[in-house]
Amino acid sequence: MNQAANTEDDDEDGGAPPIPVGAKNYMTPQGHLRMKNELLNLIDVERPEVVQIVSWAASNGDRSENGDYIYGKRRLRQIDGRIRFLTKRLDLAEVVDPTVHYGSDQIFFGATVRYETQAGDEHTVTILGIDELDPLHGKISWISPVARALTKAREGDSVTLKTPGGLEELLILEVTYPAPAT
Structure with a gap:
């Protein structure tokens, strides 16, 4: 894996602390709902919008100097990383009221x-x-x-x-x- 890929993976959590090994990911019902809503928004709204922009930008030809394409691809990587992070955290979640x-x-x-x-x-x-x-x-x-x-x-x-x-x-x-x- 190259260094750029390592940096992207490290940034997908937005600086959230890691869950200690063997510990549960306790969260309140409100925190769980907030994370679930963020995940759904990324999947259903933000990602499709960025995919549409990237597709349009790619159809314009030379991608090497196409700012919309370059920024869009970077934003897609960020969104995908955040989706992976949220999915993992929600899978480990133990909701405590x-x-x-x-x-x-x-x-x-x-x-x-x-x-x-x-x-x-x-x-x-x-x-x-x-x-x-x-x-x-x-x-x-x-x-x-x-x-x-x-x-x-x-x-x-x-x-x-x-x-x-x-x-x-x-x-x-x-x-x-x-x-x-x-």
């Missing part, structure tokens, strides 16, 4: 946790799947060090987080889950 823990004060997948550091800083995080993370908005992966430290603890507990700077105590202030649909 966090509403089953509604009212619980113990931390599991799907919990939103408000905690305080030793320095007195408060943070709020929601523990989600690897493909749902958004650290800038407090959505962390269940495999992250913070999530691992918090998991199975309860409101009022203090847990130890191993950081590059040493051990840090986190005080759990509040644990919430989304309410079940009625």
Whole structure:
């Protein structure tokens, strides 16, 4: 396989972290639906549009200097890579509904946790799947060090987080889950 092919395969995931060997790909029903909708949109809408453009561009003759053709083929490779990535992730998905823990004060997948550091800083995080993370908005992966430290603890507990700077105590202030649909 040539170097260009390696680069394309590496980019198909959009920078998503790998699933640890032997781990399940936990995700919320909302995350699963979002990924499934993206996959269907790529297959049913985006890919056919790009194929049509590439076909039109190819019919114009010399492909070596045809920007529409070159860009279209590159975009097709990106779309196909993303389709492969989404298909693999969805095949490994284990959908976990966090509403089953509604009212619980113990931390599991799907919990939103408000905690305080030793320095007195408060943070709020929601523990989600690897493909749902958004650290800038407090959505962390269940495999992250913070999530691992918090998991199975309860409101009022203090847990130890191993950081590059040493051990840090986190005080759990509040644990919430989304309410079940009625």
